[in-house]
Amino acid sequence: MGGSGQGEGQGDGGVTLAGIAAQLAPHRLQLLGGFAVAPDEPGFPRGTRTLLLIGPGGAEYWPHLKAQPEWDGAPDPVDRWSRRVIGRLACDLGGKALFPFGGPPYHPFYTWALRSGRAFASPVRLLVHDAQGLWVSFRGALALREAVDVPQGRAPCAACAEKPCLAACPAGALGAQGYDVPRCHGFLDSPGGENCLSGGCLVRRACPASQAYARLPEQSAYHMGLFHR
Numbered sequence: 001m002g003g004s005g006q007g008e009g010q011g012d013g014g015v016t017l018a019g020i021a022a023q024l025a026p027h028r029l030q031l032l033g034g035f036a037v038a039p040d041e042p043g044f045p046r047g048t049r050t051l052l053l054i055g056p057g058g059a060e061y062w063p064h065l066k067a068q069p070e071w072d073g074a075p076d077p078v079d080r081w082s083r084r085v086i087g088r089l090a091c092d093l094g095g096k097a098l099f100p101f102g103g104p105p106y107h108p109f110y111t112w113a114l115r116s117g118r119a120f121a122s123p124v125r126l127l128v129h130d131a132q133g134l135w136v137s138f139r140g141a142l143a144l145r146e147a148v149d150v151p152q153g154r155a156p157c158a159a160c161a162e163k164p165c166l167a168a169c170p171a172g173a174l175g176a177q178g179y180d181v182p183r184c185h186g187f188l189d190s191p192g193g194e195n196c197l198s199g200g201c202l203v204r205r206a207c208p209a210s211q212a213y214a215r216l217p218e219q220s221a222y223h224m225g226l227f228h229r
Helices: 018-025 061-066 078-091 110-116 181-188 193-200 202-206 217-227
Strands: 029-036 050-056 096-098 117-123 128-131 140-144
Touching: 018 029, 018 078, 029 110, 050 110, 061 078, 061 217, 078 096, 078 140, 110 117, 110 128, 110 181, 110 217, 181 193, 181 217, 193 217
Parallel strands: none
Antiparallel strands: 029 050, 050 140, 096 140, 117 128
């Protein structure tokens, strides 16, 4: 987004990125990017001027989430927690919470992430984030009525000469050709798939930017289990 003359991260209604980040921090969530929305642009709640993307904030996120009341043995604890926490923040800010689950139809989080200028299409076509690498994921988005300046980032792949993600998949299911989901599931059913199931996708783990981001294997194993059930 371009500058508004009010300083980076400063909104025209007193909303700031720093203030929102401070509200997210106790929930171990963080801002992962955002962008300006044109007046009455289709696909957004009426009056939206800024969309902010929100995701897990590192190694403390998973144990914090497991200590929440939604971790009660009922289905979809992560989604239920996300709705409560991000929905409440949206109400406090006079905005609207949007989520990548609950469809169809689904909100286009992949497109929104690319638009933010902080996530990019990787060599294996998965989203790669400037700070979280191939581990990037989104728990929701905030549609705000205020215009807020949101900084962009740099694609980590541009400085990655070896691109280890291209050769990391032991099943040959994920590479430059895209993602062969049936082949991935077939490999996960084999003894060789245990490493992926217990620690997360080897392609995501191979990304140098991913290795700089603190994500617990337990979190990855949980989501791999949901993916492969």
